[in-house]
Amino acid sequence: MSTESRTGVPSLSNVAAPMVNQSDLPFRLLVRRYKTSLVYTQMLLPEKILNDKDYLDFHLRGLGEPEDRPVVVQLCGNDPEMVVRAARKLQTRCDAIGVCTDLNLGCPQEAARDAHYGAYLLGQKDWPLVEGIVSAMSNSLTVPVTAKLRLCQPASASVHLAQRLEHAGASWITLHARTVSARRRRQGAADLEQVKLLKEALSVPVVSNGNVRTWADVEQNRAYTGGGGIMVGETLLGNPCLFANTVPDPVSISREYIDICRERPDTATMQTIQTHVRHFIDHQCGRRPWFNKFRAALTRCQTLDNIEDLLKKVQIWRGRHVLSESPNDAEKDDEDGTRDPAEEVLESLSLLQ
Ligand SMILES: Cc1cc2nc3c(=O)[nH]c(=O)nc-3n(C[C@H](O)[C@H](O)[C@H](O)COP(=O)(O)O)c2cc1C
Numbered sequence: 035m036s037t038e039s040r041t042g043v044p045s046l047s048n049v050a051a052p053m054v055n056q057s058d059l060p061f062r063l064l065v066r067r068y069k070t071s072l073v074y075t076q077m078l079l080p081e082k083i084l085n086d087k088d089y090l091d092f093h094l095r096g097l098g099e100p101e102d103r104p105v106v107v108q109l110c111g112n113d114p115e116m117v118v119r120a121a122r123k124l125q126t127r128c129d130a131i132g133v134c135t136d137l138n139l140g141c142p143q144e145a146a147r148d149a150h151y152g153a154y155l156l157g158q159k160d161w162p163l164v165e166g167i168v169s170a171m172s173n174s175l176t177v178p179v180t181a182k183l184r185l186c187q188p189a190s191a192s193v194h195l196a197q198r199l200e201h202a203g204a205s206w207i208t209l210h211a212r213t214v215s216a217r218r219r220r221q222g223a224a225d226l227e228q229v230k231l232l233k234e235a236l237s238v239p240v241v242s243n244g245n246v247r248t249w250a251d252v253e254q255n256r257a258y259t260g261g262g263g264i265m266v267g268e269t270l271l272g273n274p275c276l277f278a279n280t281v282p283d284p285v286s287i288s289r290e291y292i293d294i295c296r297e298r299p300d301t302a303t304m305q306t307i308q309t310h311v312r313h314f315i316d317h318q319c320g321r322r323p324w325f326n327k328f329r330a331a332l333t334r335c336q337t338l339d340n341i342e343d344l345l346k347k348v349q350i351w352r353g354r355h356v357l358s359e360s361p362n363d364a365e366k367d368d369e370d371g372t373r374d375p376a377e378e379v380l381e382s383l384s385l386l387q
Contacts, residue, residue: 046263080120098127172203272317
């Protein structure tokens, strides 16, 4: 069945993945400008949605406004009743609610393991619980319910879990086709054969996720897995224009993101904004000799104005690098005593050392 013909299911063709601290409203709005058809929020904690007003207010700010549609709110958790209660608070602000059985990253990885949610619900003994969550949600909510899985172990078991979730009411399934134990977390190729098998076995749409680095990967992934949706995480952080098959100027895209942050105050923390800008610049300039200096200065920025001043400096560094014969010349230029206005502004703010 095509995604378009299924009532209530948004277009799943080009999907921005849920990313803790990185799926903020300004980033969601940015990727939408560049042919991302559907955007997830970061994984939200039901208990905090229900009991922590500041947390709720922060994540509700701007959520589901007309420019932020279609959006999927992702919830984690292992208590069906609590997940449903939290989802009820959010369902008028989104187009679907997703359950996360795919969390395997840094610190939250330990949180997920300790609190027993995310990828730690993929073991067979927990399948009835995951089924119970999906079924409780699909019986109680007015919006479609969806689930995002990592590969089970053995990988072939993923099809059985996904079939059970389809019967429990999931309107589509996303498969991040790597296993939880994949050593370097999100590195390594995704097992697209498993995505293909899942598509053959399910009648609901399947979204393929994992290891897309370029537009060519998007096309190859779609062709190999038999068409349909592609979800991208890390690469969109560096290149938010991936789905438009464009590589943006890193300074321009940083400024565009910052402009959105100004238009939507208090929807992203300073740390989130710094991380986005670092990814944008890193994507194309991570090997430049000045990158570490930039990175250190970025962490010292305290305001959007500070970051914009730093971006002026980046433009100058990049210009020197492009004009210079070797990358080292850019460093030499930097040390030859030549002054420029942006540098003076930054030094007065103690952003450069
Ligand atoms: C910074 C970061 C935060 C993430 N947070 C979440 C999350 O909240 N929920 C989730 O299901 N997956 C999360 N993931 C996993 C991604 O959604 C995605 O499944 C994974 O990165 C693989 O896709 P990729 O290879 O395109 O990055 C996160 C990934 C990154 C890089």
